[in-house]
Amino acid sequence: MNDAKLDFLKELANIGTGHATTALSQMLSGRLFQLVVPDAQMLPFAEAAEYVGGAEQVVVGIFVVVSGDVKGHMAFLLPLDSALVLLRLLIGDNSGEMNELARSALQEIGNIMITSYLNALSKMTNLLMAPSVPGVAIDMAGAVWQSVLAGAQVTNEVTVIRTEFFADGESIEGNIIFLPDDDDFKKIARLLGLGEM
């Protein structure tokens, strides 16, 4: 992949997740909550699952279908360990159990992460990108990928943006997955003056 495209993805990730992180910090009662975006990649579908922890790691996936001027699929995937840290900080739940409230908190976090990213992209391109009601899956990464990608054009390369948060000295890993339909990715790139990608 060319450097311009990668820079573009990283910049997008910074803008999209920056806003969400500020507010997540507020949701965590002002606890220090820093974000770094250490890595953004475009990967063939088969490699993407491996990149996000390997097919057998248990992960939490929050996923949506995107409609409007840009169509595609998006997801926020985080390892179960990270999800449990987040739940402890967010709702004070130490049980490690996935009850209804825990599940809905994760759904909302995923929704906010995904939508903030889409909002940033929409602002830069003037295109509407509306997410569906998020689905939530907790399973081995391989199975979660199947849920995320149900109906997606799997010929596409998958954009994976790895994010890392730090709260109360603990690290929380998350991965934002963006799969616009082929034509729509080109549309976004053109509108942002990046030429043919």
Place this chain on the structure above:
Amino acid sequence: MAKTVMITDDTAFMRMTLKNVIEKNGYSVVGEAGDGEEAVALYRELRPDMVTMDITMPKMDGITAIKEIMKIDPQAKIIVCSAMGQKPMVIEALSAGAKDFLVKPFDAERVVESLRKIGS
């Protein structure tokens, strides 16, 4: 008497968060709806002073619910609380009759400020 508020959001976590903020600031939460359909039915029954409305929800989305509630009560005071803050969506919500639009995640002060402004 405390002003009454109905909360509409499809996640229990967000309903809980909003409820805490709203009740801490002297308002009374009289109902909670998990989708647009429920919101319309509950509005008809409860006639709250104000409503918070999510946009992306199952069964009936928030925009449709705003339109339906405005049909029941053209004076309804609806505040959108949604992550979906893209311009066309904000414009659609406001022209459907919403009085304010808060983009999630929001801070508590912003919610209270909106309730004060819309409720007065």
